[in-house]
Amino acid sequence: MQAPFEAVAEVDELAPGEMKKIRAGGRDLLLCNAEGDLYAVDEMCSHEDYSLHLGCIQGRKIKCSLHGSYFDLASGAALVEPADEPIGTYPVKISAGKVWVDPT
C-alpha cells in the first residue's frame, strides 16, 4: 500500500505570507505559509472556479481575489460571503527537510 503523504516542498521554501501551487494525489492544491505554519488547501475557490493562488494570505486566512471571500486555512471554513461552502484542507507534516502533504 502506498503511503498517503507526498513530498511537495523544501521545508524552508516558503516565507510567511507566501503560497505555492502543488499537485498531490491527483489534486491541485496550495501550500500556504501563514504566520510560520504550513497549511495545504484546495487551489480552487468553493464559490466559482477561480484559483485562490491569485488571492493572498492574511493572517491565517486566504482571500479569494475574485469576489473577496475569506477562508480559514486550518478548517477551510468560508468566513466571508459570497462563498458559503468550505474548501478542502489536508494534513501537512515536516520530515527529513521536506514538507509532506496527505492529499487523501
Ligand code: FES
Ligand atoms: S470565486 Fe472566490 S469568492 Fe467568488
